[in-house]
Amino acid sequence: MQSSALPLGHAAISGENPRAADRISRPRHPRLLLLSNGHGEDLIGLRILQALHQRRPQMLLRVLPLVGEGETYREAEHDGWLQRVGPRQRLPSGGFSNQSFSALLRDLGAGLGGLSWRQWRLVRRWGAAGDPILAVGDLLPLLLAWASGAPYGFLGTPKSDYTWRSGPGRAPFADRYHHCKGSEWDPWEWALMADRRARLVAVRDELTARGLRRHGVTALAPGNPMMDQLDRLPLPEPLGQRRRIVLLCGSRLPEALANARRLLAALARLPAREPQVVLCPTGSRPSRHDLEPILAAQGYREVALPEGCGGSSAWLLQQRLLLLGPGCFERWAGWGEVGLATAGTATEQLVGLGVPVLSLPGPGPQFKRGFARRQSRLLGGAVRTCASTQDMAVELERLLGNAQLRQHLGAIGRRRMGNTGGSERLAALVDRQLLAQPQG
Incomplete structure (x- = not known):
């Protein structure tokens, strides 16, 4: 098992009283912890943090990759404006233990339970200082952000109502289930997104955002960061x-x-x-x-x-x-x-x-x-x-x-x-709704 836990700064890792240490040594610049749970989520998280770094070059940016080792962040970490924190491990399923029961068993045998426990403890220590968290992915990072006790934002990347509202093909049971709910997201996820500490909820398209808004979630669809930095170059x-x-x-x-x-x-x-x-x-x-x-x-x-x-x-x-x-x-x-x-x-x-x-x-x-x-x-x-x-x-x-x-x-x-520019729009929302407001 690979673990490369790095100090979060102040007392977040050391075991001191985080609030007391924060009052003494906390820098004037706010801190942000980003949680991402997969290669695609790492890529999206990096795009947003790059845009946020342009807005707040002195800000302390930390990322906790929940799946794998977060290699997507390596270059930014080498450049010195971002730091990976916490335990990291490559699992047999590559983060797709939800695809089958056997994949889940292999991951559990490789130490998934212990890894998740240590990641949860780190997030709780971060949340005790009152600094915000941005979760990118699905239920796991959303649940961790909520459990931290800190203000949080959520970018829901994997789910879209297009998967049950349009073809090709059909999945009769799943389609009926999502149709009854009116959203691919589930009721327990709505509750976490609608929590008073959830200051920002963004999803990948307006169709999905409308479905969530009908359930009391103030969801936005500011654009897809995956399409940024993909310019067509002349053909050789x-x-x-x-x-x-x-x-x-x-x-x-x-x-x-x-x-x-x-x-x-x-x-x-x-x-x-x-x-x-x-x-x-x-x-x-x-x-x-x-x-x-x-x-x-x-x-x-x-x-x-x-x-x-x-x-x-x-x-x-x-x-x-x-x-x-x-x-x-x-x-x-x-x-x-x-x-x-x-x-x-x-x-x-x-x-x-x-x-x-x-x-x-x-x-x-x-x-x-x-x-x-x-x-x-x-x-x-x-x-x-x-x-x-x-x-x-x-x-x-x-x-x-x-x-x-x-x-x-x-x-x-x-x-x-969708169009390009999602990273910059999301960074602006994070800046305004998650960072600019009083923390705690």
């Missing part, structure tokens, strides 16, 4: 004459490697009648070292990188050029014509840029059939779920050959994900 000349496919295998190992094999197997079923480029951006994982044996086994050979494209290596199989690019998602995403994906947040971002996506659910623990179908409904069918590698190859050929269909699905995706 070497790629201009190739069909462009973005491949997203996810970031959780070993699932991402199994998914990469399946996506490449689907590509292999597509006849390479014309030059293609497959853009495979990754995060810190899977690494080039992880992916190279998979590419070699499929018959790819390494070649020189084309100029002006970025990436770490290039691989060729007949007329299909594949580029690996750690950290290249923001640069490459807008170049795609079609995406092949077994990912969460990155898939939503790709669709938000107007690139239709085909997904291929597998055994999980994250990207299972239920997850993929829900993602497709959330995004209005701009992500199409495929039943097999053969099905994916057929759908890919159809999309590449039909520009009008690609444009139609791309327009749906852009509408569902």
